[in-house]
Amino acid sequence: MKDLYSKLGIDRGASAGEVQAALEIKPELSDCATILLHSEKRALYDSTHSTLKMIGELRFRLGLDTGRSWFLEHCPDYAFRKTAAKASQSPGKDAIADTAARLNPAPQQxxxxxxxxxxxxxxxxxxxxxxxxxxxxxxxxxxxxx
Amino acid sequence: MSIVNSKLKGAPQSQKEQLASCVKLLLLWVAASDGTLDESELEFAASHFPDSMGTTTTDDVLATIRKGDSKSIETAIRTVAQESRELRTAFLDLAITMSMADRRIAITENHILRFYADALYLGIELLEKRFQTISGSAFSQPGDPSSMLWWDQVSSEGLLENSANDGQPGARMTIEQARAALGVGLSATQSEIESAYENLTAIFHSGRVEAMGEAAVAVAKERFRRIEEAVKLLRNT
CATH class of the missing domain: 1.20.5 (Single alpha-helices involved in coiled-coils or other helix-helix interfaces)
Known part of the structure; x- marks a missing residue:
């Protein structure tokens, strides 16, 4: 699961016009735009998006942001640590290296x-x-x- | 079980009430997570979850979920995580049956179940095992609605076809629904049906979940009723 909004550089509530405008800047992301311009697809995408955002935050706060249920190919965009590091710009490489080091799929004990x-x-x-x-x-x- | 019961009977009432509203919040999150708490789900929540339980009403819970208030969910899951393994497993069983309410487990429900299994120190292996027992099918990978590849696959398999008639209250159960309620396949023999019946009635016996409050009991009772209805139907065919 990818964060299409951040890929396109638009807000969660972006209108169809804004999605079109973003597509003109990044035409290679036409797949993302197709999903967001289709109301049924967007509804399913949006509910998954907001649930994963919440789970990402919760897993971060509970120290559960590793393991095979979370670092599936679907979730990296929703790892709270990564977004937090990106936003503050300070821990940067360390935080990402730390995340990578903890990618160990050992079962939760x-x-x-x-x-x-x-x-x-x-x-x-x-x-x-x-x-x-x-x-x-x-x-x-x-x-x-x- | 008796240990859990006696421990809770001795505990102050407020603590028991707190656990009950935490369980209610977590179970409703499963149902409401796909964004469209549809009418049958709302009806289910309204009729099965008594409206004044401690300080938490069903409306409060739904507002919490819509706002994306992860703090209350965090408090709730931390509270349940302190309970015995037996109780945590019983909770996971309820969450699984809640996710099966519309028979097809949604992507969001899949992620939430994975999160509960990790946060309650039960692990994905146990979740897979319990899911298999309760639903009769394997616990799948969550779908990826951010990928066109996934959408193409879904539309070619017709996976998103609406099964709106499934959960209609009052509608008579079909053979297919009965098999789903018992978690057995098309080829199940009479003895397999009987053993599934025995397993599931033990899992969803209300005594097993009563320490978790009224919402938990309501979910267990509803599944129990469906199991009874299903076995009656399948015994006659």
Missing amino acids: PKSVASTPPAQSKGLAKWLLPAVLLIIGVVVIAMLLR
Whole structure:
């Protein structure tokens, strides 16, 4: 699913005349214009467009913008991260590289399950340093007492 | 199941009410997402979803959806995501049956079901399995109405032909509709019909969903009624 409005550089509510005008600037996009100029096709396109916009936002906010249900060939135009990056111009390449790195189609796991092992190892690491220091301290004291 | 029930009975009433209006919002989003909440769907919503439930009325919900207010949807899905796996699966089953209300799953409904499966930590594999059981057909890829290629394919297969008569309330069920309601194919034997009946009545038993409130119970009851009607028809043929 492509974002035809952004491809043509027009607004969601654009009139047939505006679609025609955009087509004159970008004649190679005649397929897009054909869909938007046909009322039945446009109605179906529009409802899919607004639903995907909402899902894109929701998936971004819930951290669910990866996985095989979303990065199908249909959805990249509706990835909120990408549009947000484009709009602000600042994270640019990084955000896109980050998105690409997360294209991993691994199935969604419950967050709590996924985050438990690192949390446990962190807890261990926290105790490891004081324990080592304590042992060294005891050894040094023992050697001094000799 | 009993654990879920007892947990909810002990919970403050407002929490239960909140879950109920969240479920209602999410189920209505499935029905309303194709933009044209058509008359039979509106009628369904009006007659099946009691109008004063907590603070959320059906009109509020529809306004939320039309505005594209993703914040309320986010709150709702986060609320349901905190429930037990059993309850989340039961919710997904209701969403699937809601998407089948007009028998053909719309593109928007397809995307929303995928989103619910991910957001509720159930995953696409489970969605595919549940969809197969409930509808009797495989969960497809969503269509792509931004591509002329897809439109050509659709018109050559006649996929968009209107099936307006399907959902008419009061109209008598055809054999084809009965098979769809039971999720069985044309070649299904009597024993396959009976086992589908047994599976689906267990899935849409109102006791399984009552913790999710009146809207959930209404959707389950409607499907249950169709299953009963379908099996009566198919047993006699």
